[in-house]
Amino acid sequence: MIEMLGLPAASSFADDIDMVFSVIFWIVFFWFLLAEGVFFYLIFRFRKKEGVRAQYITGELKSEKRWITIPHNLILVFDVIIVIAAVKVWYTVKQDLPDAPDKQIVRIVAQQWAWTFVHPGPDGQLDTPDDIAKINELHVQVDRLHHFQLESKDVVHSFSVPVFRLKQDAIPGRVITGWFTPTKTGEYDIQCTEICGVGHALMPARIFIETADQHAAWVASNSSVSVASATVR
């Protein structure tokens, strides 16, 4: 449903999040139409007519309260379905941290008003001299597990990759770890989604999702010109 609005799903969990959205949408849409339908029918049916007096209904009798208690219980059932769907996805995306032997770790540093992405160099390790630090450019490899370490230098920012359906606030003084696995190649938006001052609209970055070969080529072409670590911290 979200993809229909022109936003591809490019991470392993994007489809799950879209699924939760759709599940909630159809449940809620059904109830919404039902309630509005009954509502407008009643308004029309019981509009004032000459000589017809309103009925006296207290709503305290069990037979009358049924009209409230049955929908009440149904909502409870649907709430349970939604909770299960939501928590399942939440667990996958935020609570769980999958591991893989070839995982890539990137460091993301937010500041007013730029992103610094530190990629491991050819050795695959962070905090070594061959790290590749890039301003507003994140290069990742498709179908490979990535862990990110999110930091902020000043105020609260939020790291959002809409095509991944991923969002995480960056809190100064903390390192927040998360993960994603890109599933589609291409170039997409990274946005800051927590107001961070006057330049909040000037924090666009791009994510480049590359095939293994492209990525290796990119690493090779950048590792020699690594100005890196010194400027990061």
Added chain:
Amino acid sequence: MSASARPIATTRSTAGMPTGRLAVWWVIASEIVIFGGLLGSYIMFRLSHDSFAAEAANTNMYVGAFNTWVLLTSSLFAVLGHKAAEEGNGPKAAKMLYLTFGGGLIFLLVKTWEWSEKISHGHTLSSSTFFSFYYTAAGLHALHVIAGMVIMAIVAQTAKRNLELHRVELIGIYWHFVDLVWIFLFPLLYIAK
């Protein structure tokens, strides 16, 4: 109705409690949440920062204990004042309120001395988060003590002339509350090290 300065609404008590007392309880309820928020934040910090214990060692437990004793004693006078007011003895109630007022004054004087000493040792509002809490919480409490003393002086003035004696009880309830807040502050800021 035009003769009285007080609306009829004030004289009713559908809930079975005099209006003034009911209102004071609601004041206290909302105050509890304010102090609760502050102390809750303090406790969260305390549990997650080991440095707090080291900073807390700089507080003087004996001064805090003395002040606790002063406040408790003043609360006793507030109770005696209430008793006198119930018996219709306005002047005695006023005298007890002045004694309570005196307790508050001693408390503030001790606090002033204590704070000056702390500041002279370099423990200021901004020197550490523990001392930020120390001054903020105790300062907010001290403001309540001052407010209570001002109201108490006004109540004593009218009580002396045997007027509005029900107010003696109301300020007493408030004073017990101020006392109770200190009972929470004292162990949190002074004893737990």
Added chain:
Amino acid sequence: MATAPVHHETHDDHGHARAGFIRHYFFSTDHKMIAMQYMFTGMAMALIGGFFAYAFRMQLAFPGMDVPGFGVVSANEYNHLITNHGAIMIFWVAMPVLIAAFGNYLIPLMIGCDDMVFPKLNRLSYQIFLLSALILIASFFVPGGGFAGAWTMYPPLSTKPEFGLTPLGATLFVVAVGVEFVAFLLGGINFVTTAMNSRAPGMRMYDIPMVVWMIVIASILFMGSVGPLVAGAVMLIFDQNFGTAFFDPTRGGDPVLWQHLFWFFGHPEVYVVLLPAVGIVAEIITVFSRKKLFAYRTVLYTAFGTGVLSFMVWAHHQFIAGIDPRMANIFTITTLLISIPVAEMLFVYIATLFGGSITFTTPMLWALSFIATFLIGGVTGIFLGASGADIYLHDTYFVLAHFHYTFFPIAIIGTFAGITFWFPKMFGRMMNERLGKIHFWGTVIAFNCIFIPLFVVGVAGEHRRIYDFTNFPELARPALRNLDEFATISLLVMLAFQPIFLFNLFYSMFRGPKAPKNPWNSNTLEWSADSPPPHGNWPELPRVYRGPYEYSVPGREQDYWPQNAPN
């Protein structure tokens, strides 16, 4: 009572008549006058808040344009406008009008007493409130400009001038909010005590009109939730000005603590303003459908349930804010649970319409549109309470559209419903129905045209608080830009309909046809007083014999049965 004590504020040197005027309109202790003061202050603030919305929506739809009446909106001004639009609409419009104005006006009249229990405290609370509004307005003009860090005031942006760029504005903003809280704490204590202690003889618990219950529950919710934020505001001001580091991570503080303190208040606050509006709607739909309220006690219990649950849901605003991810599961469950009492309340209202005899007066149209539109606000909340979906939707325009679909029905529709319904009592004259209906349709249709598109752009990924989307290729797509333009044009249409209301209000106030005591044939006590009620409300205070919603009782000739009629 009628001889209010002379105050030092009255300026005797202005001459007798002038002193009387000032005393009557500015220093009155009469609950009705104080209600009017709150209402007109709230309306004036709504004009400011509405103007701000106009300015930043124009910038969003037509970036860089010279907005008529404002000028070019810079990035900092944009942030300043959205920050204060939010704060004004919630703290200086919804709160004073729904709770303070209607609470002050209705509680004594509906429970049958002559005034609030503490009239002078009541006056003081208004004066403190006015002071807070003046501080806020003053903050727009200090060097550096007004606060621009969003109404949520997240530190360190709000605490450090080098990040927020508004050294004075930020402090004044927090001070204004804090002072406003004091005003409403005083007012709330007055409301609760009055409703508990000063009911007319014969009025039992379940004879209290629903709107009074709702305002009282809302006041208690406010008192129970605002405390931590008052403490937090003190801490924030200290952080801004006195070098403490409560929220400064570089010196041992924790910025997330503020978010907890803020939202512990912020979420119950939604219900603080919702409940009075729900109460107003209950009064109106029973009168104009000539029906007894369906399951009075159920409504009351759902209000209690909502109130209790509202203290346990706050962290759903912080799902992705770095809290422990396990906590999110608990808050997902509580948040979805709260949908049950709120939905039940709406079901009760829909059930009340069954078997009625509905007349579509202006207040009834407003009340019905409250139900229809609030339903949208309610169901869209489910998406955001569900943690899995919130990962994506957090801080998008979907959130914005969702809470406008709750706050607009509450603060705007609820208020218009209340004003049009009680106007005859307030001013002793009737409003013009034709103008009222034109205003109604213009406002409600335009409102839906503003926010339905914003749901769509939100799901498509558009984020809040960004003054210009051109830097984000995915957000600069023409399809989204066109929807934004459509929303802005709808806003202009909606604003264009508001002068009709203002004209109707002021014209009817002085020139409308005289209103009888009980123009709507309503049961509740306020309609047994003169229109408008004099100081003291009744020559002799009424006695209550039955509940407030005895409409169309079989066997009675009249289809209403006033609470104070002995038989």
